[in-house]
Amino acid sequence: xxxxxxxxxxxxxxxxxxxxxxxxRGDPEVPELTVSQIAEQLGLAVDRVMCEGSVYDRELAAxxxxxxxxxxxxxxxxxxxxxxxxxxFAVSNAIETDRMAIQRRISATFKDVPGGxxxxxxxxxxxxxxxxxxxxxxxxxVTRAELAATPLDANCPRAFDSISDEGLIEAxxxxxxxxxxxxxxxxxxxxxxxxxxxLQNLARGDEGFVVGLAYSALRGYGAAHPYVGETRxxxxxxxxxxxxxxxxxxxxxxTVTECQMLDLFAGSDDEPARFTRGYGLSxxxxxxxAMGMAIVDRSLxxxxxxxxxxxxxxxEEFVLSHTDNLEAAGFVSHLTLPHYxxxxxxxxxxxxxxxxxxxSPSTKEAAE
Amino acid sequence: MIDAHENAAKRGRQAxxxxxxxxxxxxxxxxxxxxxxxxxxxQVPFGSREMPLAYGWGTGGIQVTASVIGPNDTLKVIDxxxxxxxxxxxxxxxxxxxxxxxxxxxxxxxxxIQTRHRVPETPLRxxxxxxxxxxxxxxxxxxxxxxxxTRKMHAYAEYGLMSVQLYEDIARFGHIATAHSYPVxxxxxxxxxxxxxxxxxxPKIANSPAIQLYGAGREKRIYAVPPYTRVQxxxxxxxxFRVQKWRHCCSLCGASDSYLxxxxxxxxxxxxxxxxxxxxxxxxxxxxxxxxxGEGRAPFGSLPNSKTE
Numbered sequence: 001x002x003x004x005x006x007x008x009x010x011x012x013x014x015x016x017x018x019x020x021x022x023x024x025r026g027d028p029e030v031p032e033l034t035v036s037q038i039a040e041q042l043g044l045a046v047d048r049v050m051c052e053g054s055v056y057d058r059e060l061a062a063x064x065x066x067x068x069x070x071x072x073x074x075x076x077x078x079x080x081x082x083x084x085x086x087x088x089f090a091v092s093n094a095i096e097t098d099r100m101a102i103q104r105r106i107s108a109t110f111k112d113v114p115g116g117x118x119x120x121x122x123x124x125x126x127x128x129x130x131x132x133x134x135x136x137x138x139x140x141x142v143t144r145a146e147l148a149a150t151p152l153d154a155n156c157p158r159a160f161d162s163i164s165d166e167g168l169i170e171a172x173x174x175x176x177x178x179x180x181x182x183x184x185x186x187x188x189x190x191x192x193x194x195x196x197x198x199l200q201n202l203a204r205g206d207e208g209f210v211v212g213l214a215y216s217a218l219r220g221y222g223a224a225h226p227y228v229g230e231t232r233x234x235x236x237x238x239x240x241x242x243x244x245x246x247x248x249x250x251x252x253x254x255t256v257t258e259c260q261m262l263d264l265f266a267g268s269d270d271e272p273a274r275f276t277r278g279y280g281l282s283x284x285x286x287x288x289x290a291m292g293m294a295i296v297d298r299s300l301x302x303x304x305x306x307x308x309x310x311x312x313x314x315x316e317e318f319v320l321s322h323t324d325n326l327e328a329a330g331f332v333s334h335l336t337l338p339h340y341x342x343x344x345x346x347x348x349x350x351x352x353x354x355x356x357x358x359x360s361p362s363t364k365e366a367a368e
Numbered sequence: 369m370i371d372a373h374e375n376a377a378k379r380g381r382q383a384x385x386x387x388x389x390x391x392x393x394x395x396x397x398x399x400x401x402x403x404x405x406x407x408x409x410x411q412v413p414f415g416s417r418e419m420p421l422a423y424g425w426g427t428g429g430i431q432v433t434a435s436v437i438g439p440n441d442t443l444k445v446i447d448x449x450x451x452x453x454x455x456x457x458x459x460x461x462x463x464x465x466x467x468x469x470x471x472x473x474x475x476x477x478x479x480x481i482q483t484r485h486r487v488p489e490t491p492l493r494x495x496x497x498x499x500x501x502x503x504x505x506x507x508x509x510x511x512x513x514x515x516x517x518t519r520k521m522h523a524y525a526e527y528g529l530m531s532v533q534l535y536e537d538i539a540r541f542g543h544i545a546t547a548h549s550y551p552v553x554x555x556x557x558x559x560x561x562x563x564x565x566x567x568x569x570x571p572k573i574a575n576s577p578a579i580q581l582y583g584a585g586r587e588k589r590i591y592a593v594p595p596y597t598r599v600q601x602x603x604x605x606x607x608x609f610r611v612q613k614w615r616h617c618c619s620l621c622g623a624s625d626s627y628l629x630x631x632x633x634x635x636x637x638x639x640x641x642x643x644x645x646x647x648x649x650x651x652x653x654x655x656x657x658x659x660x661x662g663e664g665r666a667p668f669g670s671l672p673n674s675k676t677e
Binding site for chain 2 (some may be wrong): 011113114127
């Protein structure tokens with residue numbers, strides 16, 4: 001019997017693979033999607049996969065999406081599994097988001113800020129009405145936006161720098177005595193976690209979960225009253241310092257979304273009232289993620305500010321252990337694996353308990 | 369397949385219903401509004417619909433506006449007091465498109481004013497309706513996150529917790545530490561959030577001749593303050609309610625009675641203060657009022673300018 005089950009299992013697996021291939025391809029009459037089409041036209045899906053897959057590569061992320069039939073978590077899985085195989089040849093300098101080729105920049109704290117508000121490409125002010133014209137192929141000329149006469153300033157100051165000067169916003173200082181940053185992809189989570197671990201965890205964390213937690217903190221299961229100090233999207237240079245050269249060399253640009261949330265802190269015995277910060281950074285255009293991350297980051301700093309830790313979004317262990325969608329999805333889906341042996345054990349145990357508690361079930365039924 | 373696509377395209381080009389929502393949905397919302405008007409300050413649950421803009425961007429306000437607006441209405445939409453803010457522009461465009469109604473930036477000329485975070489400086493009058501976009505209708509939410517609990521607290525008018533919160537503020541800071549969404553008692557019965565308007569605007573809610581409707585789409589609640597209704601700001605005898613004051617007047621129109629926004633003018637952190645109510649500021653300047661920096665200064669991108677439409 002056992003021998004047959006193994007052979008049958010192998011056949012089932014092979015057939016399952018064929019079925020996925022067939023499902024993925026869909027109707028052969030419809031032309032096949034190319035990876036470059038996905039990279040160009042499903043850009044936001046690609047950005048999410050790059051962000052949570054922790055690999056900045058549009059082509060690979062698009063390939064993963066194609067293979068995964070557009071399922072973001074499955075695509076992230078494929079990309080992370082590939083990432084594992086890559087050697088690490090350098091650690092870059094910290095990116096300078098002050099120097100950014102800005103595509104979008106919004107501050108909700110001051111009406112007009114030096115450098116200006118830049119709306120950029122956003123769905124925010126589109127009315128969410130289905131555009132039936134998209135059923136036909138759009139004309140490339142029609143979709144082209146008009147360019148401004150002058151380019152944006154490449155050194156755009158932080159929107160809230162001017163109130164930072166008054167000390168009304170907490171200063172961003174590196175943690176003392178830390179030379180290198182924790183690497184969550186190489187080391188296990190260590191609790192209590194430093195902010196570097198937390199931010200990495202949230203950056204790789206599931207967008208839906210992180211945003212859901214942020215929402216809970218805003219809605220009452222938390223103490224968040226944040227303002228978007230600034231959200232900016234744009235391209236930044238990645239620089240590395242090769243040992244043999246000793247000076248930084250730019251190895252390319254990446255698009256990032258950065259969010260700084262300001263949160264009212266009413267002060268404590270040791271600290272004056274001020275705005276505190278939450279920080280979010282994501283690859284590509286992933287504003288929802290960066291903002292959710294910034295809110296959760298601030299929530300997780302509750303203890304640091306002597307605030308009560310009462311809610312899930314403020315609980316570091318709870319949040320950091322559950323953000324990763326591959327871990328979550330894997331553990332949930334493992335339930336489809338056979339559990340014959342443990343189930344048999346539990347079944348026996350329940351029978352035993354019932355017999356001890358109310359006598360044997362069969363006699364009880366007979367009595368009724 | 370091609371036919372199906374063409375049909376869908378045709379369907380999409382057909383006009384939407386007047387004011388977007390179907391008549392049954394509007395009727396359901398109007399019933400909730402009537403109930404809300406009959407019991408001032410009571411949060412009436414309603415079957416909030418998915419709207420073509422994001423939750424938190426005014427879906428409640430839009431549904432309320434869509435349900436009360438008629439073809440002869442004139443709509444004004446403001447966001448933080450400004451008619452030219454992106455969200456205000458977007459919502460105004462939406463109603464122009466789906467209801468074909470007149471729009472205005474003049475508080476005087478509007479029959480319906482949809483607002484986010486401000487009550488206009490110009491006093492409202494009978495016959496006008498002001499629709500507030502409400503992100504968090506539950507004034508007790510920050511004290512008790514569970515809806516099942518807060519509903520009981522409202523039912524028993526058990527509002528001690530809020531008084532304790534205000535008292536704790538006074539014990540800690542010497543004054544009540546709430547600058548906006550300042551809680552009010554409506555008609556002596558229901559504790560109500562006036563939406564996140566600055567407490568500066570709270571006195572305008574009390575005894576207003578206009579109908580005030582509050583719509584929270586995400587939280588699926590509608591509440592109302594009928595005309596000439598008693599609305600009291602929670603306070604203590606020895607710590608009476610007070611509104612914000614500025615040492616400045618409006619840099620552009622010189623008003624000293626309006627809510628001012630702080631504008632960062634340059635990299636060295638210089639500020640100017642201007643009316644957040646753009647219509648009020650522009651109207652005053654048209655009447656010849658000039659603030660300390662009112663003339664000869666190039667206005668910034670989103671600052672109110674004095675041109676009339």
